[in-house]
Amino acid sequence: MSVLRTEQLRGDIKSNSIDLEETSPLIGKSRSPKMYPLRCNRLNILTGTTCLLSLGYIIYTLFYPKDCIEIEKESLWDKAAVFCVHFVFMICGAVFFVLTCEGPCAVIYNRFQNVQKNTLYEDHDRLVRENDNLKSEIGRLRSIYQEETERLKHDNEYLENRYQEETERLINENTQLKKRVNEEKTEKEKALNRLSTIAGERLRLHNPGIADLSDENRPNKLAEKFSELYDNQWTEALESLNRTGQSERVSVENLFKTLEEIYTTCMKSAQDQRESLIQIITKPSTKVPLEVSSGSENTTSKVIDLQKQTASSAFIDTKNLIIDENPKLAENDALLKYTERSIELCWLMAIQDPPMMLNFGPAQNEDMDTNTFRAFTRTGQKVDFVVWPAVYLYKGGPLVHKGVLEPIAL
Structure with missing residues (x-):
């Protein structure tokens, strides 16, 4: 409400700014007071002259009634009416003359201006006091605002630091928990893999109906590769033997006999290797050959896996053994490829469980x-x-x- 009142008073001061500039010593300007303009024209002069003549005529008739024949002939009431008319006219003319003259009006006008100026000065002083009070209040509020701002800024910095510290702590805890979860998950997977491997080995041991689908050399795959051997390397070897001049039957029988010898050799070598490994693992001090069944299921399974992992080395040794016994198998390139592929597949068939x-x-x-x-x-x-x-x-x-x-x- 004080602000609204201040705005209204400011409007009043602006509307009267000209008079304040002329008369107020606080503004710093000094001017002579504005004079009331002289309003004297022909009508004023004629009216004043008429009033004076009428006044003179009345005074003259009062003091020299004998010279006024017309009045003397009239009745008393007529004389009174004439006198009243002239008197009223004279009074009105005098008042009009006074009002149109400069002196009395200027006094009234100046009196009114002084009253108005005093009122404006009082309003001005009151507004100055209110303005000072408002400035003090604004200063107090500004000080409170600055203090509150500093406090909030300090609180905000404190909360941000707490937030960052708490965030870093939670991130570290989350990282540690993830690490522990990953480690436990890895351990669990390893344990499951070991358990699955052991269970699979026990199931597959002496049980060919259950095959490891991840093994590229499982029995069904070996049968397919053996069929491909007949379609490819066997056909090429047969053609190469036929070009030597021997009959097709003789060539077929030679290739068949070679395959039979390779199969027999691989089966015996794989059996001997398995028995030797089991004996070395279970009874290394015993020199008497043991049967395969003398080892535990776990040992036998591990030995079979070892044979599969070292099949490439065993294949090379078996190939050298067979070619050394029958050097003619290496004279023909097509026949050599057929021999090598036959040894590889027969060895892989021999180390299956069961073969x-x-x-x-x-x-x-x-x-x-x-x-x-x-x-x-x-x-x-x-x-x-x-x-x-x-x-x-x-x-x-x-x-x-x-x-x-x-x-x-x-």
């Missing part, structure tokens, strides 16, 4: 089993010679891939 079996077929003139073998180039009921052995998952197990034989022509 895979190759059925080299019935003897000549026996009945042909179409469930196990398929015909080579002609049809018939009796066996002439075997071209390629049938593959079984293990001895006495299911057939994995049919063999090939040549029946006697009908």
Whole structure:
């Protein structure tokens, strides 16, 4: 409310700024007071003259009634009416003359101006006091504002520091917890892997029906690779032998005999290696050969895994052994590739648990089993010679891939 009142008073001061500048000593300017303008024109002069003449005529008739014949002839009431008319006219003219003259009006005007100026001065002093009070209040509030601002700034800095410290602490705790969780998860995965490996080994041990799908050399895959050996390396080796001038039957029988010798050698070497490893691990001081069954299931499983991991080295040693016994296998490049691939696959079949079996077929003139073998180039009921052995998952197990034989022509 004080502010609104201040604004209103400021408006009053502005509306009267001209008079304050002329008369107020606080403004710093001094001017002579404004004079009331002289309003004297012909009408004023005529009215004044008429009033004076009327006044003179009345005075004259009062003091010299004999000279006024017309008045003397009139009644008393007529004389009174004439006198009143002249008297009223004279009074009005005098008042009008006084009001239109400079002196009395100027006095009244100046008196009014002084009253108004005094009122403005009082309002001005009051506004100055109110302004000073407001300035003091503003200063006090500004001081309170600055103190409050400093306090809030200090509190804000304190809270920010606490927030950063708490954030860093939580981040460190979170990092430590994540690290611990990852370590425990890793340990759990390792334990599960070990448990799964042990369980898988126990399940797969002497159980060919359960295969490790991550193993590229599991029995089913080996059967497929063995079929590819017949389609590729065997065919090339047969063609190379045929170019030497020998008959196709002789070439087929030579390749078949070579494969049978390789399979027999690999089966014996793999069995001897397994028994030797089990003996060295379980009874290193015993020199008498032990059977495979004498080792524990865990030891046997570890030995079989070791054989699979070292298959490449064993394959090279077995290849050298077979080629040294039959150097003719290395004379022909196609025949050498066939021999090497046959050794590799037969060794991998021999170290399976249990080992895979190759059925080299019935003897000549026996009945042909179409469930196990398929015909080579002609049809018939009796066996002439075997071209390629049938593959079984293990001895006495299911057939994995049919063999090939040549029946006697009908």
